[in-house]
Structures are given as C-alpha cells and as structure tokens.
Amino acid sequence: MEPGEIHALLGENGAGKSTLMNVLYGLLQPDEGEILVNDKPVQIRSPRDAINVGIGMVHQHFMLVPVFTVAENVMLGAEKVRGGIAGFLDHRRARREVEEVSTRYGLRVDPDAVVEDLPVGIQQRVEIVKALTREVDLLILDEPTAVLTPQETDELLAVMRSLKESGKSIVFITHKLGEVKAIADRITVIRRGRTVGTATPDASRDELAALMVGRSVSLTVTKVAKEPGAPVLQVEGLVVQDERGHQAVAGVDLEVRAGEVLGVAGVQGNGQTELVEAIMGLRPTLAGTVTLDGQRIDGWTTKRVLRAGVGYVPEDRSVDGLVKEFTVAENLVLDIYDQPPFGSRGVLRPDEIAKSAKERIAQFDVRTSSHESAVGTLSGGNQQKVIVAREMSRPLKLFIAAQPTRGVDVGSIEFIHSRIVHERDVNTAVLLVSSELDEVIGLADRIAVMYRGRILAIVPPDTPREEIGLLMAGVVNEQGMSEVGHE
Amino acid sequence: MTPVSTITANEMVAAPIQTGYWTRSRKVGVGLVAAGVLAAVVFGALATSQTARFTLSEDAQGAALAIDGTVGAILFGLIAAAAGAAMFTDRWFPWLLGVGIVCFVLSFLCWQISDAPAGQNFMPLVNIVRGTFLLAVPLIFGALAGVLCERSGVVNVAIEGQLLMGAFAGALVGTMAGNVWVGLVAAALGGAFISLLLAVFTIRYLVDQVVMGIVLNLLALGLTGFLYERLMQTNQAKYNQPPHFGNWEIPLLKDIPVLGPALFRSNLFLYLALILVLVIHIALFRTRWGLRTRSVGEHPTAADTLGVRVLGLRYRNVLLAGVVAGIGGASYTLLLYSFTKNMIGGKGFIALAALIFGRWSPTGALLAALFFGFADQLGVYLGAINSIIPSQFLAMLPYLATILAVAGLVGRVRAPAADGKPYIKG
Numbered sequence: 001m002e003p004g005e006i007h008a009l010l011g012e013n014g015a016g017k018s019t020l021m022n023v024l025y026g027l028l029q030p031d032e033g034e035i036l037v038n039d040k041p042v043q044i045r046s047p048r049d050a051i052n053v054g055i056g057m058v059h060q061h062f063m064l065v066p067v068f069t070v071a072e073n074v075m076l077g078a079e080k081v082r083g084g085i086a087g088f089l090d091h092r093r094a095r096r097e098v099e100e101v102s103t104r105y106g107l108r109v110d111p112d113a114v115v116e117d118l119p120v121g122i123q124q125r126v127e128i129v130k131a132l133t134r135e136v137d138l139l140i141l142d143e144p145t146a147v148l149t150p151q152e153t154d155e156l157l158a159v160m161r162s163l164k165e166s167g168k169s170i171v172f173i174t175h176k177l178g179e180v181k182a183i184a185d186r187i188t189v190i191r192r193g194r195t196v197g198t199a200t201p202d203a204s205r206d207e208l209a210a211l212m213v214g215r216s217v218s219l220t221v222t223k224v225a226k227e228p229g230a231p232v233l234q235v236e237g238l239v240v241q242d243e244r245g246h247q248a249v250a251g252v253d254l255e256v257r258a259g260e261v262l263g264v265a266g267v268q269g270n271g272q273t274e275l276v277e278a279i280m281g282l283r284p285t286l287a288g289t290v291t292l293d294g295q296r297i298d299g300w301t302t303k304r305v306l307r308a309g310v311g312y313v314p315e316d317r318s319v320d321g322l323v324k325e326f327t328v329a330e331n332l333v334l335d336i337y338d339q340p341p342f343g344s345r346g347v348l349r350p351d352e353i354a355k356s357a358k359e360r361i362a363q364f365d366v367r368t369s370s371h372e373s374a375v376g377t378l379s380g381g382n383q384q385k386v387i388v389a390r391e392m393s394r395p396l397k398l399f400i401a402a403q404p405t406r407g408v409d410v411g412s413i414e415f416i417h418s419r420i421v422h423e424r425d426v427n428t429a430v431l432l433v434s435s436e437l438d439e440v441i442g443l444a445d446r447i448a449v450m451y452r453g454r455i456l457a458i459v460p461p462d463t464p465r466e467e468i469g470l471l472m473a474g475v476v477n478e479q480g481m482s483e484v485g486h487e
Numbered sequence: 488m489t490p491v492s493t494i495t496a497n498e499m500v501a502a503p504i505q506t507g508y509w510t511r512s513r514k515v516g517v518g519l520v521a522a523g524v525l526a527a528v529v530f531g532a533l534a535t536s537q538t539a540r541f542t543l544s545e546d547a548q549g550a551a552l553a554i555d556g557t558v559g560a561i562l563f564g565l566i567a568a569a570a571g572a573a574m575f576t577d578r579w580f581p582w583l584l585g586v587g588i589v590c591f592v593l594s595f596l597c598w599q600i601s602d603a604p605a606g607q608n609f610m611p612l613v614n615i616v617r618g619t620f621l622l623a624v625p626l627i628f629g630a631l632a633g634v635l636c637e638r639s640g641v642v643n644v645a646i647e648g649q650l651l652m653g654a655f656a657g658a659l660v661g662t663m664a665g666n667v668w669v670g671l672v673a674a675a676l677g678g679a680f681i682s683l684l685l686a687v688f689t690i691r692y693l694v695d696q697v698v699m700g701i702v703l704n705l706l707a708l709g710l711t712g713f714l715y716e717r718l719m720q721t722n723q724a725k726y727n728q729p730p731h732f733g734n735w736e737i738p739l740l741k742d743i744p745v746l747g748p749a750l751f752r753s754n755l756f757l758y759l760a761l762i763l764v765l766v767i768h769i770a771l772f773r774t775r776w777g778l779r780t781r782s783v784g785e786h787p788t789a790a791d792t793l794g795v796r797v798l799g800l801r802y803r804n805v806l807l808a809g810v811v812a813g814i815g816g817a818s819y820t821l822l823l824y825s826f827t828k829n830m831i832g833g834k835g836f837i838a839l840a841a842l843i844f845g846r847w848s849p850t851g852a853l854l855a856a857l858f859f860g861f862a863d864q865l866g867v868y869l870g871a872i873n874s875i876i877p878s879q880f881l882a883m884l885p886y887l888a889t890i891l892a893v894a895g896l897v898g899r900v901r902a903p904a905a906d907g908k909p910y911i912k913g
Contacts, residue, residue: 048794059792062789065789076779086774089775
C-alpha cells in the first residue's frame with residue numbers, strides 16, 4: 001500500500017478478503033506471516049493495536065451501538081473525559097470533534113442523532129467519521145456498497161476520492177467489478193485465500209471476472225423473449241406490519257404471470273422481506289388480498305401455501321431455509337417428509353429419503369462429501385443449492401426467491417440463475433426479490449421498485465440504471481407522483 | 488431529464504408509523520376509567536361513615552387529613568376515573584397514570600380505614616413511609632446488582648443467592664469478629680463469591696446465564712442452610728449473634744416534616760441504598776465506564792472493534808454487582824436479626840422484577856422497589872387493623888405489576904440488546 005492510494009481487493013464470497021482484513025484489524029490472529037507498517041514489522045493483537053499503528057476499518061455489518069447518539073458512537077473507546085479518574089464524558093468536545101471531521105471531509109452527520117433512527121447510508125458515514133477521528137492513515141472498507149443505493153454509492157466514491165486527496169490510503173473490499181474500475185488505483189484479486197493476480201483499472205470486466213473465479217464466466221444471463229401467460233399471483237392492497245408494529249408493507253399491488261420473472265428491486269429494509277413472508281403465510285396481513293390462481297391464500301398456513309404449488313427460497317438460508325444440524329438428505333425432504341414415499345403413518349423411510357437425496361444432489365450439482373453430511377458444513381453456495389433443489393422438486397405454479405444468491409460464489413450464482421430462468425421457461429411464475437440491482441436487471445422481465453413499503457413503479461428491464469436507482473432512493477418523476485403521492 | 492421531486496424527510500419518518508386511534512394512552516385510559524368507577528361503587532358501598540384520618544405522625548396525633556369514609560372512597564374513585572378519561576387527550580400520560588393509581592389506592596384506603604375497629608380509624612403516614620423504604624432496601628440493592636450486571640450483558644438471576652450469601656457471611660464473620668464493619672466487608676465478599684462463579688461459568692465457559700443463575704441460587708440456599716444447621720444452630724453465641732448497626736440521625740434533614748422522621752433517622756443501609764442509586768445512575772449515563780458498560784450490553788462486537796475489553800468489563804461489573812447485593816444481604820443480619828435458613832425468602836426475585844419494572848435504570852429500579860415496598864408495608868398495616876383483605880393478595884402485587892410491565896402496558900420495556908448473550912470473539 002502506498003500513501004494516498006485506493007487499493008481494491010477483489011474476490012468472490014468466501015475467497016478470504018474479510019478474513020485477511022480482520023487479521024489486519026486485530027480481530028483474528030495470523031497463524032503465520034508478518035505485517036509490515038512503514039517497513040516495520042508490527043504485531044496486531046487487538047483492534048486497539050491496529051488503531052495505534054494507524055489502521056481503521058468500516059465493517060460490512062456496521063459496528064455501531066443503535067441506541068447511542070452519533071457522538072457517543074464516535075467517542076466510544078477513545079472517550080473525551082474530564083474530572084480525573086471519575087471520567088465524566090465531555091459531550092461538548094465529542095460533538096465538536098465530530099463536526100470538525102465531518103466538515104473537513106465533507107461527511108455531513110448530526111452528532112446528536114440517535115444511530116438507529118438514521119438511514120443506512122448515513123450510518124456508514126458515521127462509521128467513516130469514527131475511523132477518521134482516530135487519525136488513521138489506512139482505512140479498510142469492507143463491502144461498503146452492499147447496502148447502498150446507486151446514488152449513495154456515488155456519494156461514497158466521492159468521499160473516498162476526497163480522502164485520497166488528503167493523503168489517506170484506502171483498502172476497498174468488494175466483488176462488484178464496476179465500482180472497482182471506477183475508483184481503484186490498483187487491484188488485487190484473491191481466490192481461495194491466495195493472491196492470484198494484480199491488475200490496473202483498465203483491465204476489462206471479463207478479465208477481472210475470470211481472474212476472480214479462475215475460469216471464464218458468462219456474466220450475463222441468457223434468456224429468450226417469452227410471452228407471459230395468465231396471472232398466477234395477484235397481490236392487492238396488501239398491508240403488513242413488522243415486528244415493531246410499523247407498516248412495513250403499506251398497500252402493495254402486484255401481479256406475477258405464468259412464465260415471467262417479476263423482479264422486486266429496492267434497498268434492503270423497504271418491506272421486501274415482509275411482503276414475501278406475508279405471501280408465504282409466515283406473517284399476518286393487516287389488509288388486502290393475496291390470490292394464487294384465482295384462490296385467496298392470505299390467512300393460509302405456510303404448509304398449505306407450499307402444497308398449493310409455491311416454491312420458496314427464504315432470504316436468510318441459515319435461519320429460515322435449512323436446519324443446519326440436519327443432514328443434506330433430511331433437509332431435502334423438510335417439505336414433504338410426511339408424504340409417501342418418504343414417510344407414512346408417522347414413520348420415516350430413510351432408504352427412500354437417501355435415494356431421492358442422491359438423485360437430487362447429482363441433478364443440482366450440490367458439492368458435498370455425502371448426503372449424510374450436516375448441511376451446515378457445506379459452503380454457502382452449496383447450501384443454497386440444497387434449498388433450490390428442495391423447492392424445485394415439487395410441481396410449481398409460483399416460485400419465490402428472496403436474495404437467492406446472497407453470499408454465494410459465482411459458480412453457484414450462474415447455476416441458480418439458470419435454474420430460475422428454466423422455471424420461467426416451463427411457465428412457472430417467478431417472483432424474484434433482490435437487493436443486487438444487477439441480478440434483478442439480468443433476470444427480470446419486469447422490475448417493481450419498492451421503497452418504504454410501496455411499489456413506486458414497475459419498469460421494463462432495459463430502463464437505465466440511474467432511473468431505477470433514483471426510484472430506489474424514493475425519487476419519482478412528476479408522472480409517478482400522481483400515483484404514489486397524497487396518501 | 489424529467490423534473491423530479493424527492494419525498495421529504497418528514498414524510499419518510501411519518502409514513503411507516505401509523506398507530507391508529509387506540510394508542511397506549513387511550514387503552515390504559517379505558518382501564519383506569521373502569522377501575523376508578525369500580526372503586527367508587529364498590530369501595531364506596533363497603534366504606535362506613537366513620538372518618539378516615541391520614542395522620543402526618545407516627546400515631547393518631549397531630550395534623551391529619553380527615554375525610555368521611557364513604558365520601559372519600561367515592562371521591563377518590565371518581566378522580567381516578569377522571570384521570571383515565573383525561574388520557575384520551577393522549578397527553579401527560581405518566582402524570583395521569585400516577586394520579587390515577589394513587590387515587591385508586593386512596594379510595595381503597597378510605598374504605599379500609601373507615602371499616603377498621605373503633606379507635607383505629609387512622610393511618611400514620613410517617614410509619615407507612617418509613618416501612619415502605621425499609622422494606623424496599625434489599626430490593627434496591629438487589630435491583631442495582633441487576634442493573635450493573637445486565638447493562639453489561641450478563642443476566643443476573645442469582646440476585647437471591649447473592650443476597651443470601653451476603654446475609655450469611657455478614658452474620659458469621661460479623662459475629663466472629665465482633666465488629667459490624669468487618670461483617671459488612673465479609674457480606675460484600677460473600678455476594679462477590681456468588682458473582683465470581685456466575686462470571687466464570689457464563690463468561691469463560693459460556694454456560695447459559697439463566698440456568699447458571701438458578702443453579703447458583705440453589706447452591707447458596709443449600710450451602711448456607713447446611714452451615715446454618717451444622718454450625719450456627721449448635722453454637723449461636725459463637726457464630727450467629729451478629730452485632731447490629733444502629734440508627735444514625737442526619738442533622739437538619741431529620742427535622743423535615745414527615746420525611747425527616749421517616750427517612751433521616753434511619754440506618755446506614757437505607758442511606759447507602761439511596762446514595763448508590765444516585766451514584767450508579769450518574770456513572771452509568773455520564774461517565775466513560777458507563778458508556779463502555781452500556782456499549783458492551785448493547786453491541787459487544789462494536790465495543791471490541793474500538794478496543795474496549797468486553798470480557799474484562801463484564802467480569803468487573805458482575806463482581807461489582809455481587810458486592811452491592813452482598814451488602815444488601817447484610818441489611819438482614821447486621822441490622823435487626825440473626826441469620827436463619829432461607830431468610831431472603833424470594834426477595835431477590837422481587838428485586839429482579841423491580842429491575843425489569845424499572846426498565847434497567849437505577850432510578851427506575853428505585854421507584855419500582857419503593858412501589859413493591861409500599862405493597863409490602865400496606866399488607867403489614869392491613870394486618871394490624873384486622874382487614875378482611877388477605878395480605879397474600881398484596882404480596883402478589885410485585886409479580887402482577889411485572890407481568891403488566893413486561894406486557895408493555897407501562898411503556899416499551901427494552902432490555903439491553905446483548906443481555907444474556909455470551910460474547911465469543913471473532
């Protein structure tokens with residue numbers, strides 16, 4: 001790393017990027033090797049050591065205490081105090097420090113705002129301010145754009161440039177090629193824990209992708225144009241609450257037709273989770289109707305919804321999609337374990353379960369040592385394939401995939417995408433929810449943009465990214481305003 | 488480019504929160520109106536026409552608020568109902584709730600006092616206030632022990648055991664040394680001993696915190712019970728006749744009417760409890776230690792990435808909690824009694840309830856402890872005037888109040904986010 005350089009660390013999920021940076025930041029200890037700062041070897045045993053040698057980090061999952069104010073979060077660990085050993089907090093000095101740093105680098109934040117009330121983009125700014133007040137020379141940003149809208153991403157890139165000008169170095173961890181090309185001075189690609197190459201930003205996307213995955217990959221999904229059939233899923237005026245009693249879904253209307261992929265785009269936390277859970281019967285609806293093939297299904301149990309011909313890939317696979325301690329085979333029949341041939345009169349048939357598991361492991365390319373391995377020991381991509389295999393093994397009218405490729409390696413992404421397109425081609429209606437805009441644009445036939453519990457607009461996939469980005473940020477053009485305004 | 492307009496910040500915040508007509512204030516208001524009307528009717532009908540007197544002294548003498556029993560019961564019942572009705576304005580919720588509850592209790596008391604045997608139709612407020620505070624003392628210590636622990640993310644179910652061990656150690660060492668102060672230090676160490684076990688097993692060995700707490704309560708009960716029977720009962724004079732702290736009068740403050748005689752001619756433990764509430768409250772919300780404690784209880788990973796030593800802080804706070812609870816236990820054996828088996832008798836669990844009812848804040852815990860102490864004292868008083876209300880009913884109050892609190896009727900109760908979750912690095 002040079003001073004004033006932006007160095008991108010590119011690699012797939014699970015390639016070891018975050019692990020490497022956690023070692024640098026003292027959260028993990030290296031087994032071998034050494035770290036050099038200004039040509040001197042240093043021992044970094046804890047985050048405090050890292051801060052002392054001038055390394056700061058913005059984590060992928062923000063390290064902010066939600067109930068504290070911005071100033072409290074910024075000073076935690078390096079508190080401004082007075083009154084000797086009693087250590088009374090000096091809020092005035094803390095506030096001034098936040099204001100100083102935020103004006104110097106153009107990171108506008110209110111020091112007295114409570115963090116949990118702030119939007120994600122601002123929370124990230126708080127994280128950066130936090131690192132900067134510790135006077136670090138090297139700032140590590142771990143997947144900083146994953147939770148941002150395209151506009152917020154642009155703002156972040158601008159901030160990174162201004163930091164660079166003031167002489168700070170930045171390590172920028174990501175798997176998004178476009179951002180790397182836009183900002184990096186140098187690129188290091190990591191695969192399976194090894195550096196596999198360095199590149200400059202003029203390298204083409206395909207070159208970088210090939211380096212990242214180790215073989216050439218097709219980044220675009222190929223699919224043929226198709227005329228959609230009759231509506232399969234109809235949602236009208238749906239209102240759903242989240243855990244805190246807020247209206248997470250505030251009157252959503254949408255329709256998914258046979259043989260089309262309806263993509264729901266939007267920044268995470270705008271009601272997508274609640275929408276899908278309400279359709280699946282996992283969350284009560286307050287108002288509105290959900291109709292599957294002309295039949296009302298709101299108020300049905302999840303089991304009944306599944307049996308009616310709905311396949312469901314939940315967004316959090318380790319919590320909602322799989323029983324991690326169970327074997328691959330058991331996880332493959334979680335939906336139909338009580339039906340022949342897998343079970344009858346309350347007794348399971350292990351031989352049948354194993355037989356079907358072996359077939360499906362082959363069919364869906366699940367890389368596992370055995371069908372009897374605990375599913376939790378598989379990689380993220382293979383876990384996801386187990387879910388997809390299970391959910392696609394029933395006759396389907398509707399397939400719902402929520403964040404189907406989150407935390408999944410590129411190879412598995414290709415495979416899962418091709419299966420989703422295949423379902424569409426055999427006339428299944430597909431509802432795809434993803435916060436990865438590229439994924440939605442690549443797969444969907446129509447894109448619904450969700451913002452604060454509402455569908456702001458439904459647009460074709462060839463709509464410019466900027467326009468979709470603005471919609472994701474809640475900005476609607478004049479024509480759109482008449483639809484969503486004044487409620 | 489087409490003209491665009493951004494949805495303004497206000498709309499963004501306002502949109503998702505639509506509570507509708509039935510706000511919490513209105514729901515509670517309905518309940519209070521019903522309770523007030525019921526009080527006016529039932530207590531009014533049961534009360535006699537004898538005068539109910541609330542005297543500002545320790546006996547029937549002196550200045551007093553006197554009111555006809557029936558009139559008082561009906562009047563206060565109606566005021567409570569009016570407070571409930573006023574809640575429909577959706578404002579002043581805590582104040583109205585306070586007025587409503589106080590008036591409901593007054594209505595009830597008008598009935599009880601007017602119905603008491605002749606010559607006992609008075610309630611000495613000094614005694615009631617004093618009794619409330621004295622009965623609240625162990626609860627305050629226990630709840631503060633809970634605050635110290637749980638604000639740093641360790642659930643403290645072992646308050647009962649810490650109190651008991653403190654009481655036992657205080658009695659044993661105090662007797663043997665013949666010195667109350669030595670007894671007090673021993674009590675603090677006794678409580679800290681239970682805390683040390685809690686800390687080591689939950690923080691180091693990641694045993695479930697609630698399970699560990701329950702086990703420690705049983706351990707303390709068994710250990711002190713065994714030693715009591717084997718050691719203390721056979722030789723009371725040598726092991727179980729602890730010296731006691733006397734009452735200390737505080738100059739000036741002792742002359743305040745009602746509060747002076749009730750609070751400031753009291754003992755070390757009451758003073759210490761009140762001071763500790765203040766100190767811990769300030770420390771928790773105004774100092775570096777407090778900020779770090781709360782950060783560790785809310786988001787230990789965040790604290791760790793900023794160089795705060797999560798586990799060390801938890802150890803320290805859990806031990807400190809043991810010291811506080813141990814001193815609370817000493818208020819049993821170094822003040823009035825000698826040690827007896829299971830002498831805490833569940834007060835540690837009521838302290839836990841006070842912690843939750845007080846929403847994990849020191850001042851909240853104080854108020855909750857006083858409320859429970861008042862219920863306790865009321866039971867004593869009603870027993871003294873031969874009331875038909877069984878004292879067990881009043882003993883249920885703390886638990887009932889806690890259930891209502893946890894159910895969210897008195898505001899959102901939110902524990903520290905990482906409370907009960909072990910912290911594993913990496």
